[in-house]
Amino acid sequence: MQRGVRFRLEGEDWLFLRTWHDGFKDFGPETLFNLTQDPHETTDLAPARADVVAHASKLLADWWAEQAALSDHDVDPLMTVLREGGPYHTRGELPGYLDWLEQTGRGDAAAKLRARHPEKTKGEATLR
Known part of the structure; x- marks a missing residue:
């Protein structure tokens, strides 16, 4: 279970993924790709680019806050699935x-x- 943000920074395109449940795949908690230099997403730059991870994390948190404020519900569906034990296909x-x-x-x-x-x-x- 992931949420991500795609954005432009430093003249390049980036993809950041935050993973809450890896679905038994090889995902760490935070993954960062420079899509301009690595369009096939083969090299995770999160360990080397804490500055970009921090920027992306803020973008994702800001998006979540905006969506939460607009929602008619007070529970995030992602959190509901996590409390249920993760994605159904993995239980x-x-x-x-x-x-x-x-x-x-x-x-x-x-x-x-x-x-x-x-x-x-x-x-x-x-x-x-």
């Missing part, structure tokens, strides 16, 4: 997905997911 599916990753030679990806989601892998049976 209870991590153990099977980890097994599939390992069976298809991607144990490194499975290990990363286990590290990022320890609360969802507690008590799981050995999947090998």
